[in-house]
Amino acid sequence: KDLPMAIRRADFADDFVWGVSTSSYQIEGAATLDGRVPSIWDTFSATPGKVRDGSTGAVACDHYHRWEQDLDLAQSMGLTAYRFSIAWPRIFNGRDATPNAKGLEFYSKLVDGMLARGLQPWCTLYHWDLPQTLQDQGGWASRATIDAFLQYVDVVTRHLGNRVRHWITHNEPWCTAMHGNWDGMHAPGHRSLPLALQVCHHVMVSHGRAVALIRANVPDAQVGIALSLHPVHAASSSAEDQAAVQRHDGLRNRWFLDPLYGRGYPAQVLELVGDDAPHIEAGDMEAIAAPLDFLGVNYYFPEVVRDAPEQYPLRSAIVHPQGRERTAFGWEVAPQGMVELLARIARDYPAGPLYITENGSTYEDRVEADGSINDLQRRDYLIRHLAAMRTAIASGANIRGYFAWSLLDNFEWAEGYLRRFGLTYIDYATQERTLKHSGHWYSAFLHGAHN
Numbered sequence: 089k090d091l092p093m094a095i096r097r098a099d100f101a102d103d104f105v106w107g108v109s110t111s112s113y114q115i116e117g118a119a120t121l122d123g124r125v126p127s128i129w130d131t132f133s134a135t136p137g138k139v140r141d142g143s144t145g146a147v148a149c150d151h152y153h154r155w156e157q158d159l160d161l162a163q164s165m166g167l168t169a170y171r172f173s174i175a176w177p178r179i180f181n182g183r184d185a186t187p188n189a190k191g192l193e194f195y196s197k198l199v200d201g202m203l204a205r206g207l208q209p210w211c212t213l214y215h216w217d218l219p220q221t222l223q224d225q226g227g228w229a230s231r232a233t234i235d236a237f238l239q240y241v242d243v244v245t246r247h248l249g250n251r252v253r254h255w256i257t258h259n260e261p262w263c264t265a266m267h268g269n270w271d272g273m274h275a276p277g278h279r280s281l282p283l284a285l286q287v288c289h290h291v292m293v294s295h296g297r298a299v300a301l302i303r304a305n306v307p308d309a310q311v312g313i314a315l316s317l318h319p320v321h322a323a324s325s326s327a328e329d330q331a332a333v334q335r336h337d338g339l340r341n342r343w344f345l346d347p348l349y350g351r352g353y354p355a356q357v358l359e360l361v362g363d364d365a366p367h368i369e370a371g372d373m374e375a376i377a378a379p380l381d382f383l384g385v386n387y388y389f390p391e392v393v394r395d396a397p398e399q400y401p402l403r404s405a406i407v408h409p410q411g412r413e414r415t416a417f418g419w420e421v422a423p424q425g426m427v428e429l430l431a432r433i434a435r436d437y438p439a440g441p442l443y444i445t446e447n448g449s450t451y452e453d454r455v456e457a458d459g460s461i462n463d464l465q466r467r468d469y470l471i472r473h474l475a476a477m478r479t480a481i482a483s484g485a486n487i488r489g490y491f492a493w494s495l496l497d498n499f500e501w502a503e504g505y506l507r508r509f510g511l512t513y514i515d516y517a518t519q520e521r522t523l524k525h526s527g528h529w530y531s532a533f534l535h536g537a538h539n
């Protein structure tokens with residue numbers, strides 16, 4: 089297959105990690121099987137008005153039953169790694185101290201399946217599916233959830249630690265905290281800034297304490313966290329808009345990066361939020377700053393902001409300038425933003441190895457008469473972001489791997505099944521999987537085809 093741009097796998101290091109990412113609630117389905125209890129996403133998605141097409145993840149891609157086929161597909165693409173997440177509600181029901189053996193068995197089989205296919209397992213411990221029973225006891229707003237998380241992490245890492253070396257504690261704490269509790273777009277759907285900041289703090293403490301626990305349980309562990317980071321740009325060159333960028337960046341990016349690297353929460357944001365700041369206990373900030381083996385960066389798009397004095401607390405507002413290339417979601421397509429973001433992390437933080445743990449796009453895929461799936465825009469998005477990564481590496485960024493979001497079309501949270509991010513098309517009526525043009529391109533790239 090001809091590649092439309094001169095980029096080759098050989099442009100990257102031999103041991104560069106080439107992966108795809110998925111998450112449990114978005115693909116597994118089998119929501120009531122083998123002892124799985126409801127998660128906050130089962131509750132939220134079943135609440136009218138929360139998910140745009142009224143759908144839930146009850147069936148999703150039925151990956152729980154079709155995982156062998158899905159891993160076969162990943163292997164056939166020539167991938168070297170597979171990032172997945174564990175559904176906490178398959179392991180603990182939020183009441184009993186004993187884990188659910190059937191849940192552990194599923195992930196044990198899944199991991200063995202990856203290893204048998206030459207796929208390095210990258211395990212995310214929390215990709216948003218909190219057991220509903222724990223939410224009923226206060227969820228992440230309660231410190232008790234930190235302890236429950238550690239108990240879950242302990243069991244999972246003891247069970248899989250002899251086969252899984254790469255661990256990601258949390259996926260995108262910003263989304264867990266802010267979409268879940270500030271704008272209410274995600275489960276559990278609250279709308280309170282102080283609540284969101286407290287949740288955020290507990291999630292970050294649970295991250296830091298999990299790092300130590302994983303190291304204790306897994307010989308030779310590589311532990312990191314996956315943050316959703318955005319370059320932040322000013323709507324204009326005015327001094328006011330430039331200052332708004334600093335404030336916005338403070339909560340979007342530095343709120344996570346600064347404490348992870350031992351600098352505490354940014355003073356500027358603490359001042360802006362005043363009494364809405366989280367309650368912090370002795371030792372918390374030290375816990376959050378536990379040294380990491382790598383940082384996972386989920387990169388999708390830059391944000392453009394303007395000064396907006398009426399907006400609490402950041403006095404900034406996101407704007408959507410006309411005339412820019414965008415995906416069907418309205419997210420700006422900006423490969424250069426990834427270069428900028430990676431350079432900024434390397435400049436401002438002692439971050440060590442970086443991995444792009446997610447990057448991807450949603451478009452209206454065209455099903456052609458011959459059954460092939462035409463997604464040339466997604467293919468170009470992928471190529472241009474790989475080229476951007478090559479540029480970033482050439483200028484010194486320590487990037488060791490790339491995970492495309494996502495292997496499969498899946499349950500896209502508040503958008504339900506309306507948004508497809510997969511390199512593989514899912515016909516939800518039949519659960520048939522068809523590699524899209526983008527997936528064929530990635531596969532050809534990985535198999536060393538070149539133009």
Ligand code: GBH
Pocket residue numbers: 111114259260263316386388446493500509
């Ligand atoms: C990732 O989050 C998730 O990890 C993954 O599960 C998800 O499927 C994937 O992205 C694709 O969405 O400006 O109103 O559109 C991406 C994080 C989610 C953060 C959307 C910014 C902005 C909402 N982003 N959010 S809006």
